[in-house]
Amino acid sequence: MTQQDILNALQNVQEPDLKKDLVTLNMVRDITIDGKNVGFTIVLTTPACPLKEKIRRDCEQAILEHADPAASVLVKFTANTTSNRLDGKALLSQVKNIIAVVSGKGGVGKSTVAANLALALSQQGAKVGLMDADIYGPSVPIMFGLRGQRPQMTNVEGKDMIVPIEKYGIKVISIGLLVDEKSAVVWRGPMASSAIRQFVTDVFWEDLDYLVIDMPPGTGDIHLTLVQTVPVTGAVIVTTPQEVALADAKKAIAMFGQAQIKVPIIGLVENMAWFTPAELPNNRYYIFGKEGGRKMADQYEIPFLGEIPLVQSIREGGDEGVPVMLSNDEISKKAFAEFAGNAVRSISMRNANIEATKVVEMLV
Numbered sequence: 316m317t318q319q320d321i322l323n324a325l326q327n328v329q330e331p332d333l334k335k336d337l338v339t340l341n342m343v344r345d346i347t348i349d350g351k352n353v354g355f356t357i358v359l360t361t362p363a364c365p366l367k368e369k370i371r372r373d374c375e376q377a378i379l380e381h382a383d384p385a386a387s388v389l390v391k392f393t394a395n396t397t398s399n400r401l402d403g404k405a406l407l408s409q410v411k412n413i414i415a416v417v418s419g420k421g422g423v424g425k426s427t428v429a430a431n432l433a434l435a436l437s438q439q440g441a442k443v444g445l446m447d448a449d450i451y452g453p454s455v456p457i458m459f460g461l462r463g464q465r466p467q468m469t470n471v472e473g474k475d476m477i478v479p480i481e482k483y484g485i486k487v488i489s490i491g492l493l494v495d496e497k498s499a500v501v502w503r504g505p506m507a508s509s510a511i512r513q514f515v516t517d518v519f520w521e522d523l524d525y526l527v528i529d530m531p532p533g534t535g536d537i538h539l540t541l542v543q544t545v546p547v548t549g550a551v552i553v554t555t556p557q558e559v560a561l562a563d564a565k566k567a568i569a570m571f572g573q574a575q576i577k578v579p580i581i582g583l584v585e586n587m588a589w590f591t592p593a594e595l596p597n598n599r600y601y602i603f604g605k606e607g608g609r610k611m612a613d614q615y616e617i618p619f620l621g622e623i624p625l626v627q628s629i630r631e632g633g634d635e636g637v638p639v640m641l642s643n644d645e646i647s648k649k650a651f652a653e654f655a656g657n658a659v660r661s662i663s664m665r666n667a668n669i670e671a672t673k674v675v676e677m678l679v
Contacts, residue, residue, distance in 0.1 A: 316348050316353065316382055316383050316386065317348070318346045318348065320382045320383075321343075321346050321348070321353060321355065321378065321382060322338050322343065322346075323381065323382070324377045324378050324380070324381035324382040325337050325338050325343055325355075325374060325377055325378075326338045326339070327377045327380075327381055328370070328373045328374055328377045329373075330342065330360075330370070331366050331369060331370070332360075332366070332660050332663055332664050332667075333360075333663070333664065333667050337357065337370075337374075341358075342357055342358045342359075343355055343356075343357060343358075344356040344357075344358055344393070345391075351383065351385055351386050351387055352386075352387045352389070353378055353382070353383075353386050353387065353388050353389070354388075354389040354390075354391065355374075355389075355390065355391070356390075356391040356392065356393055357370060357371075357374065357390060357391070357392050357393075358392075358393055358394065358395050359392055359393070359394040359395075360394070360395070360396065360397045360663040360666075360667075361394055361396045361397065361441065361524065361659045361662070361663060362394035362396065362439060362440030362441045362524065363435075363436050363439035363440060363441045363524075363655060363656065363659045364394070364439075364656075364659065364660075364663075365439075365652075365653075365656025365657070365659070365660065366660070367392060370390075371390045371392075374388065374390050375388045375390065394440065396411045396412070396441065396524040396525075397411070397662070397663050397666040397667065398411035398412055398548075398666060399548070399665070399666040399669065399670070399671045399672075406515055406516060406544060406545050407515060407520060407526065407545050409520065409521060409522045409523070410444070410520060410522075410523045410525075410526045411523065411524050411525070412524065412525045412526070412548040412549075412662055412666075413526045413528065413545055413546070413547045413548050414432075414525055414526065414527050414528065414547075414548055414549060414550070414551060414581065414658075414662070415528045415530050415538075415541065415547050415549075415550045415551070415578070416428060416429040416432065416527060416528065416529055416530060416550075416551045416553060417530045417538070417550050417551070417552060417553070417567050417571075418530075418532050418552065418553045418554065418560075418563070418564065418567060419532070419533065419534070419552075419554070419560070419562070419563025419564045419565065419566045419567040420532050420533065420559070420560060420563035420564075421452075421532040421533075422532075423532075423553050423554055423555045423560050423586055423587070424553065424555070424586040424587060424623070424629075425529065425530070425532065425553045425586075426447075426449065426454045426455060426458065426529050426633075427458070427586070427629060427633050427638075428551075428553045428584060428586055428623065428654075429445065429455075429527050429528075429529035430445065430455060430458045430459065430529070430633070430638050431629075431638050431639060431640045431651045432527055432551070432651070432654065432655055432658065433445040433485050433525075433527045434483060434484075434485065434638055434640035434641065434651075435640055435651050435652050435654070435655035435656075436524070436525050436527075436655055436659065437483070437484045437485055438484075438640065438652075439652075439655070439656075439659075441524040441525055441659075442522060442523050442524045442525075443484070443485050443486070443523060443524065443525050443526075443527065444479060444485065444486040444487070444488075444520050444523045444525070444526045444527070445459075445485050445486070445487050445488075445526075445527050445528075445529065446488055446489075446514055446518075446526060446527070446528045446529065447487070447488065447489030447490065447491065447529050448511055448514065448528050448529060448530050448531065448537055448541065449529055449530065449531040449532075450490050450500055450502065450507040450510055450511070450531065450537065451500055451502075451507070451531065452531070453489045453490050453491035454491075454529075454633075455487060455489045455491065455529060456487075456489050456491040456492055456496075457491075457633070457634070457636065458632075458633045458636065458638055459482045459483065459485070459487055459636060459638070460482065460635070460636020460637065461480055461482060461487065461489075461491075461492060461636070462496060462636075463496075464480055464492060465492060465493070466478055466479060466480050466488065466492055466493070469519055471519055474517075475517075476517055476518065476519040477517055477518045477519065478518075478519050479518055479519070479520065480492060483638075483641060486520060486521075486523070488514055488518050490510055504535070504536035505536075507536060507537055508536050508537060508539075508540035511537055511540045511541055511544070512540060512544050515544050515545055516544075525662075528541065533563075534566055534567060534570040538570065539675075542576055542578055542674070542675040543674060543675045543676070544674065545674065546671060546672040546673055546674050547578050547672055548579070548581075548662060548665065548666070548672060549578060549579040549580060549581035549661075549662060549665055549672075550567070550571045550578055550579070550580055550581060551581045551582060551583075551584060551620065551658060552564055552567055552568060552580060552582070552583040552584070552617075553583075553584055553586055554583060554584075554585060554586070554607070554608050554611070555585065555586055555587045555588075555603050555607075555608075556585055556587070556588060556601070556603045556604035556605060556606065556607035556608060557603040557604045557607065558604070558607070560603075560607075561607050561608070561611050564583070564608075564611065565611070565615075568580060568583075568615055568617070575675060576675050577672070577673075577675075578672055579665050579669055579672065580615075580617045580618075581618070581620070581658055581661045581662055581665065582612070582617055582618035582619060582620035582657065582658060582661045583608055583611065583612045583615075583617055583618070583619055583620060584608070584619075584620040584621050584622075584623065584654050584658075585606075585607065585608025585609065585619075585621070585622045585623065586623045587602070587603055587623070587624075587625040588601075588606075588608070588622035588623060588624055588625070589601050589602070589605075589622070589624050589625065590602050590624065590625040590626075591624060591626070591646070593627075602625065603625075608622070609622075618657065618661045619657075620654050620657040620658050620661065621650060621653050621654035621657055622650065623647070623650050623651065623654065624646065624647065624650060626639075626644065626646065626647050628642055628644040628647060629644075629647050632644075639651070640652075
């Protein structure tokens, strides 16, 4: 066998999402051949790739079918998270993907989804930050057990910068870490927008694969400020199954789809999809309706990223400062892991097929 034999064989293996072969996508590295022993490295589009094992099996099968049926194949993986951000002059240029987690209304579990999405991505090997942009109702400090803590300052190239607090492997910043928990943030829109700009320009995020931004509910000043400050990779829409939530989710989809804004929708996730009591683990009760989110995703032709159940441990984890992704609740962890896997697949396809999002320039 030669290196060319290996490359010829791997031309028969498609990247499942990008629909091109691994060789054409330049994903094959470091081929080694020692008799019947073949080794090579596949460069994934994200360390959180949910299809790693499928790619491994397809590679092994391709070598056996097209190179040598007696070969012993060792497939290694590395990752180079894809990005379609603008050039290095853009703000947060060291962040490969900026993901806004949004909802049309409050009470749908958007912050819970954002927190556990960040943890799921981190657990799968990505470098992740979490920005709590919900200025009037910051909940991330509670969910991450950071009550009473304050971020430190550092000097970067002559500029004083805020250092996000690191917890559970996630870099976290929130207005709740900068003001007293008992104090209400009574700010007009321009002050709240200024805080968001400061979280972008004055926080030392360093290199990240994903910066997850927990946005406030609705469609308002803070959303406009964000898209006018940084090129956002895409938005994840959070809804619950009932009609009231779906009606407001449509507004969030419409906002990001406006010609002036044009931020791609990564997909939609349905939270509180069903309830399963601990004493009846095989029963599902659709308290808020059934598959409303999936139907709406089909209607708007956007990816459906998954369903998150209504489970007591998810609420308890958020209240106790230990999100459910760090618990022993395998059902909830699996749901969030599948959602995160679908999200990174959608992000990879977005980066491969859509031009970079530009900072919005508008007079609103």
